[in-house]
Amino acid sequence: MKAEQQAFVDALLGRCEAPAALTGAERGLPAYRNNLRALSAQALGVPFTRLREALGDGEFATLAWSFWRAHPPERGDLAQWGGALESFLTDRAGEDSGLPDLARLDWALHQAERAADAELAVDSLALLGTTPPEALWLQLRPGLAVVRQQDGAALVWRQGWRGESQRLSAGETRFMRALLADVNLAEALASAEVKGSAPEPDFDFGAWLQAALQKAWLHGVRSAPPSRTTS
Known part of the structure; x- marks a missing residue:
């Protein structure tokens, strides 16, 4: 059962074709995949506002889906997803592109906004x-x-x-x-x-x-x- 679940996840993320054993679910894969694409762009767009503005909605959505496939969320709270985007962009676009800079700044701002309250002593x-x-x-x-x-x-x-x-x-x-x-x-x-x-x-x-x-x-x-x- 675990192998079948992993095969379904891999097919859902577009990493491989749906195995024969999943033919019953295959009809629903495009719909599931489109929902995940939309969710990836929506979730990543919350912390990475400057990066999204720099790329434009279409290119950002493509980036979000590629990042989701390479580094899918590990927690249910999607606000914690995105810390690896800086290195992902460095590997693919390079530092000179300026995109890792935007990702670093966006993620730090996101983390700051989620930080605990602390009054001045x-x-x-x-x-x-x-x-x-x-x-x-x-x-x-x-x-x-x-x-x-x-x-x-x-x-x-x-x-x-x-x-x-x-x-x-x-x-x-x-x-x-x-x-x-x-x-x-x-x-x-x-x-x-x-x-x-x-x-x-x-x-x-x-x-x-x-x-x-x-x-x-x-x-x-x-x-x-x-x-x-x-x-």
């Missing part, structure tokens, strides 16, 4: 004025990510219920990636070449902190390193 900000940076760790909100792009990097986060993004300078990129790697504030500042420590710095911590508070990047300040779960 306002009282923890007082630590910035009382504790040396070597003993401070800045905790960023869930869903925030630095996304690689061909011409640099983009920051992605959730503000309210909407995913937002902006380009990052080289210094901002190094600083944000350091924070996401759970290094202390002193090490993060050193990685960004903070003002006064490099001939042409492009990072200002004061300006960054103001933006982090205005745009809801920061979750809080800690005086101890993040705890790690060991196996």
Whole structure:
């Protein structure tokens, strides 16, 4: 029975012809397949809005069906389907096409919008004025990510219920990636070449902190390193 089910799935996805044992279901295969085609485009179009706009509905639908056949959903929640699209496009279209960039950005925004709520721990900000940076760790909100792009990097986060993004300078990129790697504030500042420590710095911590508070990047300040779960 399991072999027959797999054969039906393979035929449904167009990977092979329907075996003789499935002749009874063969008449329904085109209808099932058309429904899956439509579902693949609909499901993939939810997170990948920029990619869909760039390709157009017809080409995007073709991409969605090809991706579904190569990487079918593994969970019932189709909102979790699409994480492999970046590598799928890299293999088939190449980085220079710009399509992997769009897929990376779209998926990061989708993940940010699905991230857990986390309010700013306002009282923890007082630590910035009382504790040396070597003993401070800045905790960023869930869903925030630095996304690689061909011409640099983009920051992605959730503000309210909407995913937002902006380009990052080289210094901002190094600083944000350091924070996401759970290094202390002193090490993060050193990685960004903070003002006064490099001939042409492009990072200002004061300006960054103001933006982090205005745009809801920061979750809080800690005086101890993040705890790690060991196996």
